[in-house]
Amino acid sequence: MRHFRDEVAVTQNTVIDGHAFRGDGLDSLGKQLVRQTLIHYFEYSLAIDRLLAKPLPKKHRDLRCLLLVGMSAVDHLRQPEHTSVNAAVETASLLGKEWAKGLINGVLRTFIRQRHEIRSACQESETAALNHPKWLIRTVEEDWPDQADSIFKANLTPPPMTLRVNQLLISRDDYAGLLSEKGLDHELSLRAPGAISLKHAVPVRELPGFASGMVSVQDESAQLASLILAPTAQESILDACAAPGGKTGHLLELASGAHLTAIDIDSERCSRIKDNLQRLNLDAEIVCQDLVQYASEGRKFDAVLLDAPCSGTGVIRRRPDIKLLRKAADIDKLHSLQKSLLRAAWTLVNPGGRLLYATCSILRRENDAVISHFLSETTDAKAAPISLPESISLNPGLQYLPQPFEQDGFFYALLKKEASA
Incomplete structure (x- = not known):
């Protein structure tokens, strides 16, 4: 028994x-x-x-x-x-x-x-x-009065298993054919051009070509972050708060041959970035350091992705422990941390460059409230337009909720730095 x-x-x-x-x-x-x-x-x-x-x-x-x-x-x-x-x-x-x-x-x-x-x-x-805990119920109802009930229901459902096809190695259609040969039911994403959603989750070892870097597991919302930043091979790129390296790999797949620096404060998590890139046969400069300290060293980049530490309230389906571990007081602390990291990351952006601020939170204090405050105090920053199908415009930024499209809750705000006179 x-x-x-x-x-x-x-x-x-x-x-x-x-x-x-x-x-x-x-x-x-x-x-x-x-x-x-x-x-x-x-x-x-x-x-x-x-x-x-x-x-x-x-x-x-x-x-x-x-x-x-x-x-x-x-x-x-x-x-x-x-x-x-x-x-x-x-x-x-x-x-x-x-x-x-x-x-x-x-x-x-x-x-x-x-x-x-x-x-x-x-x-x-x-x-x-x-x-859900009472504090989270109240906050979600305040932020999303029309969607609150559907958010709570979505958080109790199984999350999708979404794949990101490495299109340096194989097209999405060809990889979908490999899935069909293995009898793995799937559907192609309508929002991220490299995404495929499996009908039923499977161990990664059962995915064709996983070990050789042909595919990664990454939610569609997370894939959209790199697509919005839209890096090119000629640009210098920074992936801030990069661990475990999913977006790092995606940025390099999109901008093959680009020089990319990935930074994270935790040494164990930096090791995970290295492992992920080795599997994908990609290379980046990995820096294990506090972002604020790193920003003081004077480096500059054309494109910066700041996937900021957050409450994770957009991924509760994947991490139900978040409902127990997060407390109301955490949100103000995260808000302060996010503002600090955004200020630091902005100093790393070249004139004429851009920064994408992203979180896997659905709480507005971590999202458009952070961006609105930043824009009010930063004269050389402007919000750039983003177009995503079926997203919610918060002005500034766009939000996906964990329903009705079976993807993680995510926030995105693209900021452009004025070119030097």
């Missing part, structure tokens, strides 16, 4: 200890189970509170995580419900808490019997009904 000890440990690492969900040590089924646990965390948490006679002491927080995983297993694993309950009961023993087997059994069986009543009760709690 499958037990849930590893899934409980990974869940506790995020829910209790506040670490990002990575799924290390879990098989594919285990990762999906924890993902569903995090997606429905607020609903299951309320159910546990209703079903327990009294709260569990802090020293037994692993049992609360076991109940979360157990409820998720009952709802989402393709096996009889009693099998999931028995696995959870067995896990209590593996956690060294034999005494809790009856508790786990009773709570989960009551959850199964009273599921309809419990779900009805959850509808009375906004956080449980929408499976």
